[in-house]
Amino acid sequence: MAWNSLHSGKRYAPLWGGLEELRSAWRRAGWRPLLGLAAAVLTGCQGMAMYSSLDSAQLRVIDASPDAGIIDSYGNDEALAYNLSFGTMTSYIALTPGDYQLTAARAGTHQTLTVGSESLAAGKQYTEIIGAGLADMRQAVFVDRSKPAPEGEIAVRVINATTRLGALSVSMAPMASADSRAMSSSSLATHLGPGVSSGYVILPMGTYAIDVASADTSLSSSTAKLLSGVQIPYPSGAVRTVVLIDQPSAGDQPSSSQPRVQAIVADDADAP
Secondary structure (H helix, E strand, O other), rough: OOOOOOOOOOOOOOOOOOOOOOOOOOOHHHOEOOOOOOOOOOOOOOOOOOOOOOOOOEEEEEEOOOOOOEEEEOOOOOEEEEOOOOOEEEEEEEEEEEEEEEEEEEOOOOOOOEEEEEEOOOOEEEEEEOOHHHHHOOOEEEEEEOOOOOOOOOEEEEEEOOOOOOOOEEEEEEEHHHHHHHHOOOEEEEEEEOOOEOOOEEEEEEEEEEEEEEOOOOOOOHHEEEEEEEOOOOOOOEEEEEEEEEOOOOOOOOOOOOOEEEEEEEEEEOOO
């Protein structure tokens, strides 16, 4: 599959170079971190006004590359965002529908790190993820989902945007005791490779935590988990996307108790 190609509706579609449904409304302008994700705020400055319109295409940008440093984002040489750091994203930016050359550059320069061409349609919302290592940076653009889940249910999807951990297994654990957490958890994805996105999984509404482990280990073992997230409520109709990214090490080697994955839970849609 060619890098930066647009497609939709594919379950387990490759992230880097593919387009699979995504709508993450970032709490209509933000995102919610889980345990193991350092508290962060949007440090980038947007170059275009944000508004909602059926006549425009809406695009937001996520910096998921741990090695790129601070970056600027451009669409057809127009600035979309300045000074994005690892793990941050913009809110939606209204664009005129049409064909775009999307570029990521080192902040304050026009030194291109990655570039790709995409066609953005009126009335659609998109998410651009800039990721992978500095030597092989890539980007993908996703069509976002805006339809709420059925009444009494939620829809959750996970994207593996990590660069160092290989394939992952991800589950949603409902509010429960520590002993019953693994037994009652619902799988979101197994053997989810780097740069791969799962489809949406329908679950009952409730309070859940995200658990992540290497694909070759068991999620039932607390010592094997790369992330054991905090519990977050998911109301009826909620649609969410979980983006997994690397956890920067505090030193040369992370401690055994330090989560090795960060998870961003982004709001795709909610019931009216």
